[in-house]
Amino acid sequence: MSKMPKWADAILIPLISILIAFFFSGVVIWAIGKDPIMAIKTMVQGAFGSTQGVGYTLYYATNFIFTGLSVAVAYHARLFNIGGEGQATLGGLGVTLVCLSVPWPHWALALPAAMIGGALFGAAWAFIPAWLQAKRGSHIVITTIMFNYIGAALVGYVILNILKVPGSMLTESARFPAGAHLPTFHEMLAPFGISFNKNAPANMSFLVAILASVAFYVLIWRTRLGYEIRAYGQSESAAKYAGINPARIVIIAMLISGALAGLMAINNVMGEAERLIDNAVEGAGFIGIAVALMGRNHPIGIFLASILFGFLYQGGAELAFWESIPRELVVVIQALVIMFTGALDNMVRVPLEKLFLAFSKKKEA
Template identity: 60%
Template sequence: MPKWADVLLVPLFSLLIAFAISALVILAIGEDPVEALVIMVRGSLGSTYGWGYTLYYTTNFLLTGLAVAIAFQARLFNIGGEGQALIGGLGVALVCLFIPWPNWWTAMIAAILASAAFGALWAAIPAFLQAKRGSHIVITTIMFNFIAASVMNYMLSHVLRPPTAMDPATARFDDVLRLPRLHDILGLVGIEFSRSGPANIMLFVALLFCGLAYMLMWRTRLGFEIRAFGQSEPAAHYAGISGVKIIMVAMLISGALAGTMAVNSVMGGPQRLVLNAVEGAGFIGIAVALMGRSHPIGIIAPALLFGFLYQGGGELAIETTIPREMIIVIQALVIMFTGALDNMVRQPLEAVFLRLRRRG
């Protein structure tokens, strides 16, 4: 099958099947799937307000999807993005609460560095266990998600919570630390955009990271070593590539990217660290990476798709009797068909292209 068909047709048909089954489920609960689709499109893409939220969620999924994609290039299935992003949020909160900053951009740079360091350190422990002890990265990263949630619960309930507050969250950051939103950025070139949408400058940072990740993976020796190790570990060892080094480096980069997501969801969102700041973005990043074929540029469209589903799902729950959990069902179907059932779509397409080639 041609490369373009593998990149475009397989995910497209997987999406169509997932949406078709979702439509049947919506029909089964007595709602109109066409009307539901219209509401989702209108609520997420029909106004600058909707775009503001869609692109905000997209930013989260870009960073967590990129984290999973980098690790998967070394055939390391990092399922710990959720926990790494949670711990990254702790780094953002410490930087913003306890260091006085003169302006937002110095605080943002410091928050990016702190969140990346916290996320990388959290990913380093499962990486070390995999590299030195043979502990499977999938199991350890899943376990560390629960440990991170417990650490965050304790920190927000007993350490960082203001004495007069009831909810497990930090105090709000200083107003000077508010990140410029798309309204502020696009207003510089005369483009009107909703003030309410939380999409902010971190969208451009996430896109920059995608470009830098592409340069790293396909234009540097380290990137070649990571991909070579992922393609064949014995061949990489024969070529003198250290497996311990690749596992550690790939997971450190992956954890750093996942941790950086917290800058968007903490500084760019509520401007304080709350208990559920990640909102499942670490797990959605797995689906984004799978749909994007673990390519730093390929993940952009899937991240936008899941941003659309998140925002559209919220509008759907408001305007209809369809519960928001229905969007989780749609996301699960997309993940199932683009991941676990990928061959169910791929094999018929390969048969079609093989038949066409024989005729030609």
């Protein structure tokens, strides 16, 4: 019998961990001479107090949903893909090549093509580490980390020497054609009479991220391939006994993982910047690791964790601007959340398991 109900493992443990993280964050803010209550109010107001703040929060959350799902797919196959940063970077190159290659008449045509381009480039960048793991035994953590740096250098070279507008001093590609412009929340909600800040970057990609979450659930828990991925992740020897090819599962899981990371580019490259900018991913690939761990590798948990980190990003920016709190302190707050929800998970889990076990025994008696 399980020591603790599933709802407690999925909801209660992350919630308590987040509260502990915010408590210690408040202590740090108080230690530098600032008011922690005012700081949290500023963060909440900045992230959710206006449609502009909500737009930025959902924009960041969209990036994290894609990278969190990417990490989760690999994790179900017992693979720790730390290459989301590089795969999302190459996905941006794929989206850019698609958007610049055709004078798209409408976003409804450009979006599916860009999704295919981003997914293919992200999957291709994940294929080599996957093949090395499956066929040569190279550790996936080491190879994916290395490919992050190779990917950043490769895309930087392509931007500088091939895609950069002649005569421009900026390290970025040409702007995408008007037909590749994705509707923002302002444009999507205006026909319904709902007002939304026109400068907020949240766009159609958020809905694509939700659809990707649904597809993730169907794949992992409702298909034969998903069963094989989970079976291999639980026990390689048992999977082999059942006739599952380990090399095939490793490669397929990593291809799907890379494709999901590459899809992030439809948000930050196509949806927001509308051009390819050097270092456009800005760490979202690494945040995806924390999002997947906090969300217990389940799409609902990943969605909620992505909203939390979107809040930390947008609220943290407002905190740094209005309260003169160093931006580095916002990174410390993010690190505390990651530490308590990931590295120190057992600090909350063990006492809760004992509490539920004691309650269960008392109820049986």
